[in-house]
Amino acid sequence: MNELKKLPRATAKRLPLYLRNLKVLEANGVTRIKSKEFAEVTQVPSATIRRDFSYLGELGRSGYGYEVPFLIEVFSELLETDEEKRIALVGMGNLGKALLKNNFRRNANLKINCVFDNNPELIGTVFDGFMIYGMDQFEKVCQENNVNVAITTVPSHSSQMAVNTIVDAGITAILNFAPDRVIVPPYVSIRYIDLTTELLTLIFFDNQHQQLIPNYVKN
Amino acid sequence: MNELKKLPRATAKRLPLYLRNLKVLEANGVTRIKSKEFAEVTQVPSATIRRDFSYLGELGRSGYGYEVPFLIEVFSELLETDEEKRIALVGMGNLGKALLKNNFRRNANLKINCVFDNNPELIGTVFDGFMIYGMDQFEKVCQENNVNVAITTVPSHSSQMAVNTIVDAGITAILNFAPDRVIVPPYVSIRYIDLTTELLTLIFFDNQHQQLIPNYVKN
Numbered sequence: 001m002n003e004l005k006k007l008p009r010a011t012a013k014r015l016p017l018y019l020r021n022l023k024v025l026e027a028n029g030v031t032r033i034k035s036k037e038f039a040e041v042t043q044v045p046s047a048t049i050r051r052d053f054s055y056l057g058e059l060g061r062s063g064y065g066y067e068v069p070f071l072i073e074v075f076s077e078l079l080e081t082d083e084e085k086r087i088a089l090v091g092m093g094n095l096g097k098a099l100l101k102n103n104f105r106r107n108a109n110l111k112i113n114c115v116f117d118n119n120p121e122l123i124g125t126v127f128d129g130f131m132i133y134g135m136d137q138f139e140k141v142c143q144e145n146n147v148n149v150a151i152t153t154v155p156s157h158s159s160q161m162a163v164n165t166i167v168d169a170g171i172t173a174i175l176n177f178a179p180d181r182v183i184v185p186p187y188v189s190i191r192y193i194d195l196t197t198e199l200l201t202l203i204f205f206d207n208q209h210q211q212l213i214p215n216y217v218k219n
Numbered sequence: 220m221n222e223l224k225k226l227p228r229a230t231a232k233r234l235p236l237y238l239r240n241l242k243v244l245e246a247n248g249v250t251r252i253k254s255k256e257f258a259e260v261t262q263v264p265s266a267t268i269r270r271d272f273s274y275l276g277e278l279g280r281s282g283y284g285y286e287v288p289f290l291i292e293v294f295s296e297l298l299e300t301d302e303e304k305r306i307a308l309v310g311m312g313n314l315g316k317a318l319l320k321n322n323f324r325r326n327a328n329l330k331i332n333c334v335f336d337n338n339p340e341l342i343g344t345v346f347d348g349f350m351i352y353g354m355d356q357f358e359k360v361c362q363e364n365n366v367n368v369a370i371t372t373v374p375s376h377s378s379q380m381a382v383n384t385i386v387d388a389g390i391t392a393i394l395n396f397a398p399d400r401v402i403v404p405p406y407v408s409i410r411y412i413d414l415t416t417e418l419l420t421l422i423f424f425d426n427q428h429q430q431l432i433p434n435y436v437k438n
């Protein structure tokens with residue numbers, strides 16, 4: 001796994017996208033693909049794809065393209081999707097319920113195994129077949145379930161408290177739907193999903209985009 | 220707005236994050252900040268912050284730092300948050316309901332104004348004060364409400380159809396929660412939220428991270 005340490009962060013970020021699209025191609029009977037074609041599928045520029053792939057060694061030959069099953073094998077190993085990830089979900093509001101209903105069903109190795117909330121009215125009730133536990137039971141329930149990833153949908157004002165409980169239970173990978181930054185020890189990986197920022201960024205790019213596109217294209 | 224066209228995409232992407240954090244600082248009475256301090260707040264490296272800011276002209280002085288209210292003014296103008304954005308939400312499953320309940324309440328200029336679904340059992344019913352319309356009424360209702368942004372939570376298999384209806388109604392900014400790529404005209408901006416990819420990326424970085432951190436740090 002030595003080469004991984006040299007992988008640029010931007011390249012690493014694209015690997016899951018590549019893998020997902022390769023699986024779609026494979027499901028549709030495509031066994032070989034050129035970077036230009038793969039660029040159309042992924043909407044990533046073909047030069048970027050070739051550069052990204054080059055970090056991973058000899059994946060294909062010039063003018064011939066890439067073998068889809070081989071790429072899937074290499075990328076799956078890199079992303080370690082062979083390993084089952086067991087997930088704790090903290091916060092059973094609307095967003096928590098949406099995540100649990102979906103439960104990453106497209107990926108057999110990602111599974112929400114236990115759910116938590118601090119609301120006394122929810123604790124002990126069952127949603128969608130899942131018993132909702134209180135946060136005071138977090139460490140115990142996570143250990144029993146061999147949980148190694150946590151997702152929190154807890155609002156910003158309680159987010160740090162929820163994250164502290166998660167970290168204290170020994171979990172090192174946290175996906176946080178509250179956009180305010182929280183403090184975690186250096187060995188913990190945390191990722192934020194900030195939908196307001198995503199929307200503002202979209203609007204920003206759309207504004208730039210509309211200034212560059214002549215009006216007649218739209219009519 | 221000429222300088223905007225030179226702004227690197229990665230810098231543009233960080234602007235909403237900067238703005239949000241500046242507003243938090245201002246609310247806490249901070250009027251001046253150095254890039255190193257701002258790096259701690261935003262978790263963006265201070266060199267990146269200085270480079271990003273340099274694209275926007277003379278925002279501060281060496282050794283003195285940046286005036287928070289001035290930065291807020293500049294960034295607000297860039298992101299045009301002064302302009303009210305009216306949003307159509309398509310798909311009223313759990314995720315749609317979660318988005319509507321939250322309704323970007325932290326940003327006064329972002330507002331979901333009308334909601335749609337194709338389920339005959341939902342059409343005509345009211346959720347959280349919003350009448351749910353059918354997609355056959357999309358263009359009419361959006362025009363009446365001056366909608367200029369759409370969010371779709373429609374599942375992948377119907378996503379392209381929903382996006383077609385959105386594009387036909389003249390909307391050029393679309394946030395799509397279905398990860399499969401859809402086809403849009405070149406003047407349309409579309410952004411995907413793919414939670415499975417976000418989670419796989421988190422796990423990938425956590426795996427790399429755990430290999431690099433000596434075990435004694437964790438004990």
